[in-house]
Amino acid sequence: MKLAHDKQRPVQFIFAGKAHPRDDEGKRFIQQIIHLSKQGELVGSVVFVENYDVHIARQMVSGCDVWLNNPRRPLEASGTSGMKAGCNGCLNFSILDGWWREGYDGTNGFAIGGDSNPNNVEEQDRVDSANLYQTLTEQIVPMFFDRDKQGIPRQWIQRIRRAMVTLVPQFTTDRMVKEYTRKYYLTK
Numbered sequence: 001m002k003l004a005h006d007k008q009r010p011v012q013f014i015f016a017g018k019a020h021p022r023d024d025e026g027k028r029f030i031q032q033i034i035h036l037s038k039q040g041e042l043v044g045s046v047v048f049v050e051n052y053d054v055h056i057a058r059q060m061v062s063g064c065d066v067w068l069n070n071p072r073r074p075l076e077a078s079g080t081s082g083m084k085a086g087c088n089g090c091l092n093f094s095i096l097d098g099w100w101r102e103g104y105d106g107t108n109g110f111a112i113g114g115d116s117n118p119n120n121v122e123e124q125d126r127v128d129s130a131n132l133y134q135t136l137t138e139q140i141v142p143m144f145f146d147r148d149k150q151g152i153p154r155q156w157i158q159r160i161r162r163a164m165v166t167l168v169p170q171f172t173t174d175r176m177v178k179e180y181t182r183k184y185y186l187t188k
Contacts, residue, residue: 016049062088069094073117083171108163
């Protein structure tokens, strides 16, 4: 998700990605996003970038204000896209699963709801959807557009700095290799 300042479209959602070849539900979801992106008032506010690859990911990560990640718990693989976004001054907005459950401290990004996991998938989707919308409208958008006299979003920048201090040094390949070596390889 990317927030862009434009009086007519203050929030812009940019989607990119690919569904697994056997993920028919994921493919249908992408088709819905593409369809929505072409509907009247959503044109320009909802965008789907096709042919997602490393180059597109690099561009998105480096130019993004908020990185939305909303997997179904407990299916988050690792969250490397969010880790890359954080290195570029982008704030994460995610389900508390995978790396974000470990890294989020309430001051270094945004969480979609609490750390609950209802057994019913439909109920989880409903709760996550409501929490996503509430956090977006009550925290993220107001904080992003709250500017001082010089036009600087001080609270937003404070949160970016906090994210870079608390997340970037902790979530690195170097740390991961050392931890895996210590926990899994040297114990054998």
